[in-house]
Amino acid sequence: MRILITGGAGFLGSHLCERLLREGNEIICLDNFFTGRKRNIAHLFGDSNFELVRHDVTNPFHFEVDQIYNLACPASPPHYQHNPIKTTKTSFLGAMHSLGLAKRVGARVFQASTSEVYGDPEVHPQPESYKGSVNPIGIRACYDEGKRVAETLFFDYYRQHQTEIRVVRIFNTYGPRMLPDDGRVVSNFIVQALSGKDLTIYGDGTQTRSFCYVDDLIDGFIRLMNHPAQTGPVNIGNPGEFTMLQLAELVLKKVGGPSKITFLPLPGDDPKQRKPDITLAQKDLGWAPTVELDKGLDATIEYFDTLLKEG
Ligand code: NAD
Numbered sequence: 001m002r003i004l005i006t007g008g009a010g011f012l013g014s015h016l017c018e019r020l021l022r023e024g025n026e027i028i029c030l031d032n033f034f035t036g037r038k039r040n041i042a043h044l045f046g047d048s049n050f051e052l053v054r055h056d057v058t059n060p061f062h063f064e065v066d067q068i069y070n071l072a073c074p075a076s077p078p079h080y081q082h083n084p085i086k087t088t089k090t091s092f093l094g095a096m097h098s099l100g101l102a103k104r105v106g107a108r109v110f111q112a113s114t115s116e117v118y119g120d121p122e123v124h125p126q127p128e129s130y131k132g133s134v135n136p137i138g139i140r141a142c143y144d145e146g147k148r149v150a151e152t153l154f155f156d157y158y159r160q161h162q163t164e165i166r167v168v169r170i171f172n173t174y175g176p177r178m179l180p181d182d183g184r185v186v187s188n189f190i191v192q193a194l195s196g197k198d199l200t201i202y203g204d205g206t207q208t209r210s211f212c213y214v215d216d217l218i219d220g221f222i223r224l225m226n227h228p229a230q231t232g233p234v235n236i237g238n239p240g241e242f243t244m245l246q247l248a249e250l251v252l253k254k255v256g257g258p259s260k261i262t263f264l265p266l267p268g269d270d271p272k273q274r275k276p277d278i279t280l281a282q283k284d285l286g287w288a289p290t291v292e293l294d295k296g297l298d299a300t301i302e303y304f305d306t307l308l309k310e311g
């Protein structure tokens with residue numbers, strides 16, 4: 001198949017490009033390099049089935065493709081809050097242009113949505129039926145509401161035009177090729193520990209997250225995209241739940257060195273807890289995560305260790 005991946009040079013996109021190429025597909029990787037890096041996909045340049053296009057999804061795009069994965073959007077709070085108006089535009093227009101193209105060429109289209117559509121959840125763990133608790137005017141809204149309206153567009157194209165849609169709600173995912181200065185908690189803690197700096201916990205560290213290793217997530221993406229009927233939304237994530245204090249202690253134990261823990265103010269609207277209910281993914285996609293945090297952290301620490309040594 002010929003497959004378009006928007007945001008293909010980012011953390012998740014680069015793993016998806018790699019996996020789909022390996023399975024014998026032709027890949028068009030589209031990215032504006034806001035948080036993506038050529039380095040993430042440089043090893044694919046020699047493959048004649050791989051094509052890179054520098055483009056911004058806020059402008060329309062046209063390719064003859066069979067499938068579209070729409071991943072373009074900065075994902076870490078510091079990056080998506082850097083230019084929040086642009087973040088909302090990227091989510092909305094990126095979804096609209098992906099759907100417009102899918103309708104025009106008859107492609108199946110996949111949206112990388114997020115557990116952030118649940119906001120600061122009052123239901124725990126979160127099933128897909130939970131409608132969420134999002135502050136529409138807070139500092140996370142550009143991302144949360146951008147992703148929510150993208151889901152709305154997907155389901156309206158499905159109802160109005162019978163466009164073949166697939167929507168995944170991704171819970172915190174980590175692994176090699178996250179940016180070292182990305183600002184997300186796993187990369188922050190590992191880079192801080194490897195550099196002998198103190199680990200920065202925001203708030204008192206009792207907030208929880210559930211961390212999925214990137215290979216597991218990509219497997220879930222492909223199962224959903226190729227499912228004959230399931231449109232989603234489907235939660236994909238690892239239900240193992242950890243406080244940020246537990247995560248910091250685990251990273252410190254693994255990396256060793258002089259680092260300690262320091263506490264900084266909690267950013268606005270930071271969700272207190274998050275854990276996916278993955279019953280639907282297990283039942284319909286036969287998917288469940290296979291990589292425990294302990295093992296996934298080892299691979300991620302090794303990646304950042306090499307990266308920092310290379311300078
Ligand atoms: P990332 O920042 O590494 O990747 C995003 C990619 O999109 C980058 O390559 C960036 O340059 C590109 N991009 C951003 N704006 C663009 C634009 N206007 N036009 C073209 N390209 C643009 O983040 P990621 O973790 O790989 O996330 C990928 C997708 O998955 C995002 O849509 C994100 O919202 C979603 N997601 C990720 C997680 C996670 O834990 N990693 C969780 C929930 C949702």
Ligand code: UDP
Nearest residue numbers: 077183184185186188200201202207244270
């Ligand atoms: N966090 C932290 N220290 C950091 C970075 C993040 O304690 O250096 C916290 C953050 O406040 C949040 C959790 O870790 O409660 C996860 O943050 P991340 O940005 O990775 O993802 P999100 O909040 O979008 O789930």
